[in-house]
Amino acid sequence: MAPIFDLLERRKDKFMLWLPAGLPNARAPYLVIGTFDKGPPPTVYETNISPFIKSRHPDLWELDPKTISPPLKDNTVYHYWYEINDLSPEGLGAIQVTDPLAYTIDYRSLRSRDEHSQPASVIKFRDGKLWPCDIDGNEPGPPPIPSQDSMPQNNHMVIYELPTSWSRYKDEQQNDQDVQIDVGTFTDVLALFNAKVAGKRFAGIPAIDNQAIVAELGINALELLPAADAKPIGQWGYATANYYATDFDLGTSGELVKLVEKIHTLNTRFFTDVVMAFGHDPYVYIDFRQFHLDQNAPEEQRSPDRMQSHSNQPRDGYGGRLWRYSWPVDANAQPIVTSSYDPESGQVIDVHPSWAFHKGHLHRWMTSFGVDGLRLDSINNIANYDFIKSYKEYAWSVYNSRYPSADPSKFLVIGEELSDPLDLITSGTLNALWNESWQTRLRALLLGETANGDNFEWTVRKMVNCTLDSNHPFTDGSQSINYITSHDTEGYRKERLYNFLSNNKVYDIERRAKFAFALFLTAVGIPMIFAGEEFVDQMDRPISDKQSDPVNYERKAQDWRSRIFNYVSNMVAFRKTCPALGDDDTEFIHVDESRGGKIMAWKRGGQGQIPVVVVANFTDEDTEGTEYVIANWPDKEKSGWREVTQQRDVPAEWVGREPLMHWEVKVYTYWRA
Known part of the structure; x- marks a missing residue:
């Protein structure tokens, strides 16, 4: 049984709002709640505006739904916001924000997705309690816990890195404006594993309707790029706004559960990508100082949260707000307040608000969606080893609770820090890292070149066996995530393999791609295939942004690409099962x-x-x-x-x-x- 997360248990009975450290507010927060009419135009009809009351726990506001007047109707889906005084640096006054713990949100409630607009949270009132539900009222349960024996060990995994939203292309002869991006959904991903599912937005495309492409490839670990809700449309989700909810544009919780159930029947592990350096969440407005960092504020100039780890550069919010992982300090760099209600334990202790918030959504994703591993984005931009280690250890505690005797070789927390600082592993902060040096070596070798100051022989040796890399000596292959290509396709020699070879005047692309995959799938380390590389997809748009050119599955039907796909699937099967390749x-x-x-x-x-x-x-x-x-x-x-x-x-x-x-x-x- 999974460990209890106190605040998530409490929200089953009452609307809850955590305002850590006695946040000063001009008035109590209010609940604004109503029912949704899809229109046109879409409208939330307000039925009530009710004040919260202080819980017996300090810093916790609550509202019993049974006390709302007029009474809520049983078995009814409601849309709601919390009305608060905006405490962001912009100070917009009284505004309505999304419940920070919302499991479902609905952007149909907004006329636009501008910076400050907050979508409605969605909940069902039934039998006097609050039940998480999809926008249609469906109450999805978690996927069954898979047999531990059916799941692959870390050193026999082949990971498939998939941007959940990808592209479709109308005609190879038309220009790049005919590439439609960000149109995939969880159901479309399911269609890649189940030939009986036509997908949602890809129905009618033979490559999706008639095949289960990724199942045929044979990978045994699926990593979805961030599946939590992000406000932008046309990107891959690295602007997380509502951490506890699935992305509205990708689909519902129920659709994600169906996907996870299917891949578990195929003995495939589910990984999800998590962005915790910066966010666009409701706490920006509810309690900015406790949760977020304004680097330009004079009182923050001495904050330990300002700078990246492993560099002298300031942390980058990439248009979002940096999460604060140390306590806010006064002008003398002394912590202001540290004691608060702890959402995890329910006790009043010293609490890092951001730590507790992120552990809460980790609990949600691991228990609701059967997550079997995690990839943490931009570790250097999170810049707090203690938090990362605490998050990793909590993930392991939830995983270990699934089985009477959990197998430690069947769960993994991976970090992306491209300078490969192995102290993240030796200190127990993470289990594994993306091995950026591996990609550098492989791509040099594909051109007959050397890399990183080594001669040719040692470039090969270190590519084959990452434990031989004196600068980054991994001690076990399960610590190193190797890749030919990743979703970071911008920058020198980072583009898709097809474009890399073409740009370097290599024209026997089929031969060279097979060469690359044979080396890749027999090397020490965990291989990660970026979606589309198994048939050598190519860039449809100029290489300017990693989020602008998702995979195009329609190309897999081309003869030479199908031959590469078959070659790769054969090698994937070998990599998964051959004992020598797990050593x-x-x-x-x-x-x-x-x-x-x-x-x-x-x-x-x-x-x-x-x-x-x-x-x-x-x-x-x-x-x-x-x-x-x-x-x-x-x-x-x-x-x-x-x-x-x-x-x-x-x-x-x-x-x-x-x-x-x-x-x-x-x-x-x-x-x-």
Whole structure:
């Protein structure tokens, strides 16, 4: 059973508003509540404006729905706001804000999504209590807890990083204005896993209607880019506004539950992306000083929250408001107030408001949606190791509560900090990091180049085995998230693989893409595929913003792209199941100095395991003659050797002797699934 989060339990019986540290307010907050009529025009008809009363707990305001007059109607969906005095730096006066704990919000209640507009919160009144519901009144329950045995271990995961909203393209000959972006939904994602689901906005597109593309790819971990509510339309959700609610444009809680239920039946873990450096949430107006930081305020010049970690740069709110992770201080840098009602325990203790708020939505997402892992965005911009560690540990406590004896290899908290400061791992702050250096090395090698000051051989060695990187020595492959491409497609050599190769005048894209994926899916570390790279999608718009060019699944139907997709899906299946690829042990057995060290071979797998041998030709020339000998081939006398990428058996007399074509990787083993 999941640990109790006190404030979330209380909101089942009453409307609740937490104002930490005795916030001074000109008047008590009010509840503004009514019923929704879709119109036109859409309208919320107000039925009541009622004042909150102070709870017996300091800093907690409450309102029993049974005391509202005229009485609320049973089994009815209501839209509501909290009316407060705006305490943001702008000071807009009395305004209506979204419930910070709202599980569902409805932007139909607004005429525009301007900076200060707040959508209505949605709740159902039934049997004298408040029940979370979708806008249609559906009350989704959490997905069933999957069998622990069915979930993949971290070191056998292949993650699929998916912007939940993607694009559709009308005609390859038309210009980029015909690319429609930000039109995907949770149901459209479900269609990628279930061929019987047509999707919502993608119904009628053969690639979605007739196939379960991602299920066919065979990945076993789905990472959705932020699925919590964000106000902007046409982006991927890195402007979180309502942390406890699913994104209104992506779909309802019930639709997300159906997606998670489906992928769990496919033995696939669910990861979600979380943005906690900055936000656009209601506490900007309700209690700015306790929750948020104004870097320009004179009293904040000595605040420990001002600067990024691992740099001398100020934190960046990217148009939002920075979250405060240390207590607000006075002119002498002394904490102002620290004791408050604790939303987690229900006790009056020293509380970091932002810490407690974020743990609350973590509890919501893990218990309501069966989250099996987390990716935390922009760790350096959060800039507080203590908070991150506390958040990570709370995530683990909720995960551990699912099973009588939880398997620690089947949950993971990943951070994005592109300088790869491994003290985030060694200190126990996080479990894993994005390995930006891996992408740098792989992309250099695809052009026959070196990277990061190493010679060619050591560029390969460190790409193959991240534990050999002296600057960032990961101690276990499950700590390193490797990627050819990520959603950060802006910047030098960050674009999609197709565009990277084209921009560097590499025209045998099919061959080079297969080469890249063979290296990628046999290297030490957890591979993460950015959606669309499995069929080498390409940019439809200029590379100017990571959020402007989501994946286009219609391209997968092209013949050469389908061949790459089939190649990748074969290698994904191998990566998930082969024991040697879940181990960190790597031995380099061949470096061909006669070719500048650009034909190399290495063995994956530790003592007692059936080895995997990878042979790679990083040159533009085929090997001469009818054979190419690897003198140190392991277990050469064993029967049953096969070449994985071509799915063929290798005759005993050809083991360790097969020729290589230019830019070719061959993967050998006698292990069988």
